[in-house]
Amino acid sequence: MQLSATPYEERLTAPRSWWLISFLVGVSFALILLPFGTLPMLGGLAGGTAAAAVVASSYGSVRIRVVGGHLIAGEAKIPVAALGDAEILDAEEARAWRTYKADPRSFMLLRSYIPGALRVDVTDPADPTPYLFLSTREPKRLAQALRAARDAAEAA
Numbered sequence: 001m002q003l004s005a006t007p008y009e010e011r012l013t014a015p016r017s018w019w020l021i022s023f024l025v026g027v028s029f030a031l032i033l034l035p036f037g038t039l040p041m042l043g044g045l046a047g048g049t050a051a052a053a054v055v056a057s058s059y060g061s062v063r064i065r066v067v068g069g070h071l072i073a074g075e076a077k078i079p080v081a082a083l084g085d086a087e088i089l090d091a092e093e094a095r096a097w098r099t100y101k102a103d104p105r106s107f108m109l110l111r112s113y114i115p116g117a118l119r120v121d122v123t124d125p126a127d128p129t130p131y132l133f134l135s136t137r138e139p140k141r142l143a144q145a146l147r148a149a150r151d152a153a154e155a156a
Contacts, residue, residue: 114135
């Protein structure tokens, strides 16, 4: 397996404020269990915080990678040869493509806390997906990695 010329990997981690919210969920569980005593209250604090932190961590564990001639975005694995041009979207344009411009057949890896995005056309005629919409913090770098991987796949 040949690696792409410009390797790219990004983890779409949850923002720091979500970890504070996880702690506040634990505090709310502790307050709910306060009438039952100190030990249940501490259990509620620990358990509620842990449960909310697991949810925040799992939601923010999605990765976007360009490796071995493939784009791996979450659960999707797409060969770069089946991808066309990539369009870098600013926050306003990304919001438009997430809402009224969106095609229901498209593949969307959305994270609302990431303002930028990349829209990549799918050129495979057998694939009904018209484009990929990927939330990313580094759309220029991802577009360059896709272009380099596609050029390497065509040269091989």
